Amino acid sequence: MIQPESAVSNRRDLQEKLSVLRRHILKKADEFLLHKDNRWLLIWISGLFILWIWDLIFLNRPAFIAVQSAFFNTLFVALLGSVLALAFAWLTTNALYFSSRRSQHLYAGLRFVTDLIRSVPQIIGILLLYVLLTGMIQKDMITASATILILMALIIAVFVFPETTDLMLERIEHFRRRDFFNAMLVCGISEWRIVNYEILWKNSRIHLFNKLIAVIGMTVFLQSSIDFIVSVGLSTEISTLNFPNTLGSLLAKIDSKQDILAIGHTLLNPGYVSKLFFNHLQGISVAFLIVFSLLCIYRIADGFARRHRI
Amino acid sequence: MQTVLPGATGFSKERWKRRAGAREGETLKYLPLNINGLRFTNFAKLKTKRMENTFRIKINSRRRTLVDIARFPIEDGKINFLFGESGIGKTLIARSIFGLPAPEDLQIHFNEKSYAAYRSSADAGHNLENGFFVFQEPSSHLNPLMRLFDQMFEGSLAKKYDDAEILRHLWNNAEDEAIRAVLQVYPKPYRPSGGEKQRILLAMAFKKINRFLQSENGRISPLFVFDEPTGNLDNRLRNRFLELLFEKYRRHPFTVLLITHDYSMISEVLEQHADIAGNVTFRELYRHRDQQRCRIFSPEIYTYWLKQQKPMTGNRNRKKRDLLLKVGRDIEVFGKRLVFERNGPSDLEVRSGELVYLKAASGAGKTTVMKIIMGLLPADRFFAQLGPCSLSENLPRQFWRDNIWAKQAGMVFQHADEALNLQARVQDVFKGLPLEKSKIDPRQWLNILFDEKREPLPLRRQVGFLSGGQKQRLNLLRSMALDTPLLLLDEPLNGLDFESIKKVLRLLRDKQREGKGILLVSHNEEIFDKIVHPEHIYYLAGK
Amino acid sequence: MIRQRLKEHLISAVIVCSLLLLIGIRLAEPRPGPVTNKTLDKLDFLRTDDPLDRALLRETLQQFYPQQSQKADSLLDALNEYHRQTMLPPARGKSYLSFSKFFELLGMLLKFTLIYAIVLALTTWGVQTLAVWRFVHEQQNRPPNWWRIYVALRKLVRNTVERKKIHAWLVPIKLTVVSLGRALFTLMLFSPAYVIAYSIKTRFDTNSILFMILLGVVSNGLLATYAYKFYTFLQTESRKGYVQTAIVKNLSTDYRHSMPLSRIIKLRKIFPGHVFQHIFINARHQYFATLKEQAAFLITGLVIIEMALNIQGHLCYELLQNLLYKNFDIVFTILAGIFLLVKSTEAGVDWLIHREELKYDSA
Known part of the structure; x- marks a missing residue:
């Protein structure tokens, strides 16, 4: 059958368009994968997805739901904690910078407080505030899981933000040492704009974003550790019924611990390795999620820093 | 000659060639042993020849074209002055000719060949081995954690090549004690001064020139690049530098590329070194649309313009x-x-x-x-x-x-x-x-x-x-x-x-x-x- | 300048430690006991740690005594406290800071400090070694292991004569083992200490000091994070102008033959006649400034190890236990000790940096 000329040309057009689209997509994918941070982001997401499928098939339903909710809770706290840390850091940087210009007493006081927070090992500071939080939970002052998670993020942010403050102050100092700052000052541009817009926003947001990625990793680590410690060491203080499920607290559960202990058993009995991925899935999944996420976040930060030559 | 490559076959070869800056399908004569570290293979075995005079250079970053020049000449055995506004690409061109940028940072093509091929060439190897590059920011081009003395005597500068004479000349015949004191300093942002740091770098270049002048073999001139060599010097010290350069040049011609914004050097050359003015060229790099071009800069344009200038007095009282x-x-x-x-x-x-x-x-x-x-x-x-x-x-x-x-x-x-x-x-x-x-x-x-x-x-x-x-x-x-x-x-x-x-x-x-x-x-x-x-x-x- | 800085550290240490001790002593004062033991004893069927029981009791009280919710709450609290105390094993109950306890804590602090100092020294060496190794490895520009394995296997598949030789198989096997080992090591560097410790608890004595030191060095991402920082310093420095000057002075830039592993792992790293010497000394100079941050991170790591592994007789295990039993005088004394350790480190690092600066400014 002879096709009408217009149909042939339409099909040819379509084929051409598809080929252009394909080339465009391949080009974009190539550009995306050129950067190490993008590659690791993809690896992270793929790894999580594969684990999710695996757990969906081989892990029992309650444990699957527990692992899933623990991961999302941890991720939520990590992301929120990092954003809060950034906000605290921005406020503190402004407070420190402008107080140093106007009132030396105020500056000394603020400096003392930030130095103090910095000098308290993060895990201990967070632990002390967690004790307060558990007290509040016990007294039923807080019952909603979302509120508890937000407070957890807030607590971690309080002890994580000084590093970001240091970075911001360092950036301001970097530009102050150059003519950048003075040149703008003598042009009558306000100091507030120079610090917040010209330096921190325009010239440091890449650095800050990179720091933010690193802080997310730090927050995941601290949160998992503190929840593990609290669940292991302060377990009589907390009822698992009213404390949100996180990767750390899930790892501290006796069945997860048994799963992790099985790794040691496998070291001397390699034949046992296949059972690790079927019979000990809860603990292995949680440990994998923590370690794999930390590794990927680190690599993403590394790639991002390289891409932008920070 | 076949490419000397790590890894054995197809994909690997291409991949590593690409990382070295080679283009697809191109055979490299020598692959640099170290891509980032700018070391070239077997210089000693390569036959040196007079350097190529004209370059077609294209340099791209990932985002845009930085340099695209169809004809960039360097006249062999002459002192080539290059003017042009800053940021137009003079330094990048000079560095690329010297083979200094890391290939993974930029895509560079020389005379339609890849940068890797150029860097593995005899010319580039000869320049790096026997020439010198004086960089324009002396503060960042000296190691802040090494005494200047130690920096003056390392690598191919380890031996003495009339160092004292060079330093005395650049320090305008200052006391040896004063010069020695400067050499004991670790270069920090404010100490020694920018001018002193600049002169240390110039002294290194002159050591390398003396090394070339004393060498028996070769006699094929390497390239000496001076990038804004007088940016931190006042006119008196600037003239001392020019005097020394021309004095060395008179002993045996070598190739110099001198990049500067200081048009008043023209007057100094024409007035004080007229005897070798024929061996000096003045060119200007300028931008034409998205490309760079290099043109002869006639010294008369500047000297005539200068003569025309008069102070604007306005109200005399x-x-x-x-x-x-x-x-x-x-x-x-x-x-x-x-x-x-x-x-x-x-x-x-x-x-x-x-x-x-x-x-x-x-x-x-x-x-x-x-x-x-x-x-x-x-x-x-x-x-x-x-x-x-x-x-x-x-x-x-x-x-x-x-x-x-x-x-x-x-x-x-x-x-x-x-x-x-x-x-x-x-x-x-x-x-x-x-x-x-x-x-x-x-x-x-x-x-x-x-x-x-x-x-x-x-x-x-x-x-x-x-x-x-x-x-x-x-x-x-x-x-x-x-x-x-x-x-x-x-x-x-x-x-x-x-x-x-x-x-x-x-x-x-x-x-x-x-x-x-x-x-x-x-x-x-x-x-x-x-x-x-x-x-x-x-x-x-x-x- | 340095005197001022050291004075600040001293003042901060004195103020904070005094405050912590004061708060601890204040909190340790005997508090009123449970409301009435005899009455509460009769309510032993109640499980006060169960929210359901507590809610039920509150509702019951409100039924009988409406308008008195505050009284009901305090009764619930008292009941909870009383119940908790009766549930505690007698040996782990409330204890107060005595002289003997203080000296016991001091001993623990010294042990903690010793472990900390050893781990700090080891990580400082480890950070530099790992970073230099990575930098040199990258400069060597070798193909990655997976590619070399692929090439070796392809050769074996295609070449039937080669396939029969045992040594031809050794190459891909060796590379695979090395790659797996490297991947495991990388994962270990990022693993929290408790994951590693529980993984091998059945096989090793995870409570020994040696194991703690090992765990402190390789786990919690400490080594990886700071090795990466040092590596970034090396990268940044390698792009600086003075390196270009060193290159045109013809210093060696060969990373294949002039940088053997033996030189990289040396305690005192020197690379004479090589461009890398310039890069390394400048990167190391910057690294000193991060020691403070690294030390704080290290303490966090050690605290996690001691707490998560429940290593009895160690400072942070003691801290956790006393937090559990609300022995705040002991808790705050331990905190004061740890704070002093952090401050001493900060002062030490400041002094080290000052000494370095003096070294380069003296001429």
Whole structure:
């Protein structure tokens, strides 16, 4: 059958368009994968997805739901904690910078407080505030899981933000040492704009974003550790019924611990390795999620820093 | 010859060749042993020949084309002067010819061949082995954690090559003890001075030249690149450098590429070294659309223009003009006393419609004085009258903020790269200035120094992507927009090509006509000696 | 300048430690006991740690005594406290800071400090070694192991003669083992200490000091994070101008033959005649400034190890236990000790940096 000329040309057009689209997509994918941070982001997401499928098939339903909710809770706290840390850091940087210009007493006081927070090992500071939080939970002052998670993020942010403050102050100092700052000052541009817009926003947001990625990793680590410690060491203080499920607290559960202990058993009995991925899935999944996420976040930060030559 | 490659076959070879900067399908004669470290394979085995004279160079970053020049000549065995505004690509071209940029950072093509192929060539190897490159920022090109002495004697400079003679010459026959003291210092940002660091780098280059002159074999001239070698030197020391260079050259010709913005070197060469003027070429790099081009710069263009220049005197009766700035005859800062001199110690005065030029030796404290006047640097002792305001060392910074900055005076800093926000767009440069709304339109300011037809400047272009000369003009315009009665200019001709220099000088004359007072410091003595009335030239002396 | 800085550290240490001790002593004062033991004893059927029981009791009280919710709450609290105390094993109950306890804590602090100092020294060496190794490895520009394995296997598949030789198989096997080992090591560097410790608890004595030191060095991402920082310093420095000057002075840039592993792992790293010497000394100079941050991170890591592994007789295990039993005088004394350790480190690092600066400014 002879096709009408217009149909042939339409099909040819379509084929051409598809080929252009394909080339465009391949080009974009190539550009995306050129950067190490993008590659690791993809690896992270793929790894999580594969684990999710695996757990969906081989892990029992309650444990699957527990692992899933623990991961999302941890991720939520990590992301929120990092954003809060950034906000605290921005406020503190402004407070420190402008107080140093106007009132030396105020500056000394603020400096003392930030130095103090910095000098308290993060895990201990967070632990002390967690004790307060558990007290509040016990007294039923807080019952909603979302509120508890937000407070957890807030607590971690309080002890994580000084590093970001240091970075911001360092950036301001970097530009102050150059003519950048003075040149703008003598042009009558306000100091507030120079610090917040010209330096921190325009010239440091890449650095800050990179720091933010690193802080997310730090927050995941601290949160998992503190929840593990609290669940292991302060377990009589907390009822698992009213404390949100996180990767750390899930790892501290006796069945997860048994799963992790099985790794040691496998070291001397390699034949046992296949059972690790079927019979000990809860603990292995949680440990994998923590370690794999930390590794990927680190690599993403590394790639991002390289891409932008920070 | 087959490519020497790590890994054995197909994909691996291509992959590593690509990482080395080679193009697909191209066979490399020698692959650098180390891609990042710029080491080349088996130089000794390569037969050296006279270097190629003309280069077709294309350099791309990931985002844009940095250099695209169809013909870049370096005349063998000659002293090649290269002018052109900063940021146009002179340094990048010179570095690439020397094989210095890491291949993974940039895509470079030489004469339609890959950078890797060029770097593995005999010419590049010969230059790196026997030539030298004096980099333009001496502060960052010396290791801050090694004494200068140790840096002078390492690698191929480990032996002595008449070091003492070189150093004495560059230090203007200073005492050996003084030179030795400098060599014992670790180079820090403020010590030794920029000029001293510059001379150390020059001394290294001269050691390498002596090494070449003493060598028995070869005699094929390597390339010696001097990138802004006199940017930190005053005219006297600059001339000492030129004298030494020409003296060595007279002994045996070698190839030199000398990159500079200092057009007054032309006069020095023509007047003091006329005997070998035939072996000197002057070229200028300029931008034509998206490409760079290199043209012969006839020295007469500059010398003729210079002859035409005369000071703009305006109202001859100085007393009748408004006094905008008066600085007491001496200032104490960092434990040093700086004295203004004009036929003996004198107060520094700037009146409306006057262009006042403050001259001093390199590192004497010209910029420091400007910063003290603007309240950016605290002095130990200082007194000035700026418009209606009396200034002294005791005033708080807030006073300058409330009364001086952008109200009585504006200041243009010498490094536009530092003074401007490189991440901002052109249109943002005028944002945040205390201007009336009607005056915020950036176009009206840009039209003053940018020709929209010949040199269109998109408002949305990032400042960091502009050439150095464009940035410097933008830097000037930002301060001009404030319309303050007094302007302080620190090296206003920094990084400008000849055309831009003329434009900026026209702008300064316009400002003079408008009745603005201008105080400037500059190392372009030859130009400003002509343009500024002798009565308005002051010398700054350190006591 | 340095004196001022050291004075600040001293003042901060004195103020904070005094405050902590004061708060601890204040909190340790005997508090009123449970409301009435005899009455509460009769309610032993109640499980006060169960929210359901507590809610039920509150509702019951509100039924009988409406308008007295505050009284009901305090009764619930008292009941909870009383119940908790009766549930505690007698040996782990409330204890107060005595002289003997203080000296016991001091001993623990010294042990903690010793472990900390050893781990700090080891990580400082480890950070530099790992970073230099990575930098040199990258400069060597070798193909990655996976590619070399692929090439070796392809050769074996295609070449039947080669396939019969045992040594031909050794290459891909060796590379695979090395790659797996490297991957495991990387994962270990990022693993929290408790994951590693529980993984091998059945096989090793995870409570020994030696194991703690090992765990402190390799786990919690400490080594990886700071090795990466040092590596970034090396990268940044390698792009600086003075390196270019060193290159045109013809210093060696060969990373294949002049940088053997033996030189990289040396305690005192020197690379004479090589461009890398310039890069390394500048990167190391910057690294000193991060020691403070690294030390704080290290303490956090050690605290996690001691707490998560419940290593009895160690400072942080003691801290956790006393937090559990609300022995705040002991808790705050331990905190004061740890704070002092952090401050001493900060002062030490400041002094080290000052000494370095003096070294380069003296001429």
